[in-house]
Amino acid sequence: MAVYTDISEEELGAFLGEYPVGELLSYKGIAEGTENSNYLLHTFGGAFILTLYERRVDKADLPFFLGLMEHLARKGVTCPLPVHRRDGQTIGELAGRPAALITFLEGMWMRRPTPQHCREVGKALAGLHQAAADFPLTRKNALSPGGWMHLWEGAKGRADEVEPGLEREVEAEFAEITRYWPTDLPSGIIHADLFPDNVFFLGGKVSGIIDFYFACNDLLAYDIATCLNAWCFEKDTSYNLTKGAALLAGYQSVRPLEPSEAEALPLLARGSALRFMLTRLHDWLTIPDGALVNKRDPMEYVRRLRFHRQVAAPTEYGIDIA
Numbered sequence: 001m002a003v004y005t006d007i008s009e010e011e012l013g014a015f016l017g018e019y020p021v022g023e024l025l026s027y028k029g030i031a032e033g034t035e036n037s038n039y040l041l042h043t044f045g046g047a048f049i050l051t052l053y054e055r056r057v058d059k060a061d062l063p064f065f066l067g068l069m070e071h072l073a074r075k076g077v078t079c080p081l082p083v084h085r086r087d088g089q090t091i092g093e094l095a096g097r098p099a100a101l102i103t104f105l106e107g108m109w110m111r112r113p114t115p116q117h118c119r120e121v122g123k124a125l126a127g128l129h130q131a132a133a134d135f136p137l138t139r140k141n142a143l144s145p146g147g148w149m150h151l152w153e154g155a156k157g158r159a160d161e162v163e164p165g166l167e168r169e170v171e172a173e174f175a176e177i178t179r180y181w182p183t184d185l186p187s188g189i190i191h192a193d194l195f196p197d198n199v200f201f202l203g204g205k206v207s208g209i210i211d212f213y214f215a216c217n218d219l220l221a222y223d224i225a226t227c228l229n230a231w232c233f234e235k236d237t238s239y240n241l242t243k244g245a246a247l248l249a250g251y252q253s254v255r256p257l258e259p260s261e262a263e264a265l266p267l268l269a270r271g272s273a274l275r276f277m278l279t280r281l282h283d284w285l286t287i288p289d290g291a292l293v294n295k296r297d298p299m300e301y302v303r304r305l306r307f308h309r310q311v312a313a314p315t316e317y318g319i320d321i322a
């Protein structure tokens, strides 16, 4: 459960007074997510999500994240819309935290995505890349190779607590991945965390995309690599080629990949696995046991890293190279 900050009915009522949403009817903490505190609210005006920004979110980035959601929604991507206060602002403050109110999206996230879901998410990702292309703000990816090193420096001394030998293994990965990391592929705004819990479905179709708090400017194909990691592995860490092929075909039905992007997939997938392993490792070592947060297992991503390391060609991900 990710509720780091408790709020009282009185302070919430006062906060909502600034918004044209009517009187508060009910609110409760949401038992999912890891990064921010989220509450589901019902008011006379409808259902909303209240987010209090914690830990990794820099307040200075909020205009980028919230502005991006408005931009995407205007372009037909179903994502939450930030609610404007009466003074026109979308960012307020509650319980000492920056806070925003966004619209509630209907739909369910898929605990067990099928190849058809993977195809739909591939299409949705390409649509997002296209819709975001003319968003005027930019944000550097804080979790690209420079940021990974920062996380690793803080965690490596204790990595062997998670699995003996992990420190040496990850050191070697860093050296390889950063040495060959591409910089000249098509870039734009990426979601950067498009995991199944951030994509809602209704009737087999994507009904909404949430959680833009890692969005940034980076390589478009890196976002695809993250989706392959998040959507196309089974519980036993076997890669599901049918799901991978469906996700890639879905993406390419909207935006065909350039040959250089397809070529880079194994390395991008490796880098993306390293990135999620590192944030998980950091959290694993720093969040106290018993905190009301789901700690995610870094080893799931170490195992993905090991898979990508032995991939010899992008076709092993199921990509159709014309």
Ligand SMILES: Nc1ncnc2c1ncn2[C@@H]1O[C@H](COP(=O)(O)OP(=O)(O)OP(=O)(O)O)[C@@H](O)[C@H]1O
Pocket: 002, 030, 032, 033, 034, 035, 036, 037, 038, 049, 080, 102, 103, 104, 105, 106, 193, 197, 198, 210, 211, 213
């Ligand atoms: N606009 C929305 N409409 C409906 N439900 C939402 C919305 N935004 C968030 N939620 C719910 O809140 C949960 C947590 O939201 P979110 O993923 O943004 O949190 P987070 O702490 O950033 O999580 P993550 O670990 O994925 O980064 C979601 O899984 C979903 O159940």
Ligand SMILES: N[C@@H](CCO)C(=O)O
Pocket: 034, 035, 193, 195, 276, 279, 280, 296
């Ligand atoms: N999607 C991330 C957590 C939130 O950023 C993970 O599974 O590690």
